[in-house]
Amino acid sequence: MSALLNLKNVHAYYGAAHILHGLDLHVNPGERVALIGRNGVGKTTVVNTILGLASLQDGHVAFGGKAHTKLRAYMAAQHGIAVIPQGRRIVANLSVEENLILGAAVGRKGPWTVAEIYKLFPILQERAHTPGTALSGGQQQMLAVGRALMANPELILLDEPTEGLAPVIVDQLAVIFNQVAEQGTALLLIEQNMSLVVRVAKRYMAMAKGAIVAQGEVVNSRDGLHDLERHVMV
Numbered sequence: 001m002s003a004l005l006n007l008k009n010v011h012a013y014y015g016a017a018h019i020l021h022g023l024d025l026h027v028n029p030g031e032r033v034a035l036i037g038r039n040g041v042g043k044t045t046v047v048n049t050i051l052g053l054a055s056l057q058d059g060h061v062a063f064g065g066k067a068h069t070k071l072r073a074y075m076a077a078q079h080g081i082a083v084i085p086q087g088r089r090i091v092a093n094l095s096v097e098e099n100l101i102l103g104a105a106v107g108r109k110g111p112w113t114v115a116e117i118y119k120l121f122p123i124l125q126e127r128a129h130t131p132g133t134a135l136s137g138g139q140q141q142m143l144a145v146g147r148a149l150m151a152n153p154e155l156i157l158l159d160e161p162t163e164g165l166a167p168v169i170v171d172q173l174a175v176i177f178n179q180v181a182e183q184g185t186a187l188l189l190i191e192q193n194m195s196l197v198v199r200v201a202k203r204y205m206a207m208a209k210g211a212i213v214a215q216g217e218v219v220n221s222r223d224g225l226h227d228l229e230r231h232v233m234v
């Protein structure tokens, strides 16, 4: 079984700034992996490298076993990988429903349809014809998740999906992420909120200075939480 996503010895740059230093990371089908680490260690740059937005100068990124050294934004989508970017990036002048339909444009056929997304998030159906950016932060995040699911992905990369959200919304999203994972979609969760990580992820990879410095099983307990928090404390 080959990994859905496999980064090997990745060195990535923004201009002359060398950000990722020989990073190795993989996600297998159906896995729930958390990528954790302090601010500025390069977590978003991992996503940007996969999308071809940071310059890959050594190593490779493989989708489904096929290695690439020249990455382009459409390639991840073609290989069944959807991205929920940091800051959500809802299209301002499209309605909730139009934002969802847009998600399907770059994806494959599968079980997720607008009707299924509305079952998952009834509030989105109530607000179907509202401009996406008129939603609350929590509703926008639900829309970002719904839009990603509309592509019927095998793997979703989530970049700090709970940033700035109230704890009650984070709890709702934890339930949704588990539901999505139970239906077989793999998750790579970039997160600073370790209480979410222990509820959703089964394996973690911790970054420092552009590389993976620790990894292991996620244990959903007080000790497990403390163990993970060591990697994100300043």
Ligand SMILES: Nc1ncnc2c1ncn2[C@@H]1O[C@H](COP(=O)(O)OP(=O)(O)OP(=O)(O)O)[C@@H](O)[C@H]1O
Binding pocket: 014, 017, 019, 037, 038, 039, 040, 041, 042, 043, 044, 045, 046
């Ligand atoms: N476009 C850019 N050009 C140059 N340097 C950048 C650019 N974007 C990010 N950086 C730098 O790259 C490093 C890694 O940033 P990155 O956003 O990947 O970190 P992060 O771990 O995701 O942090 P955060 O949790 O704050 O989002 C930081 O030092 C940052 O200042």
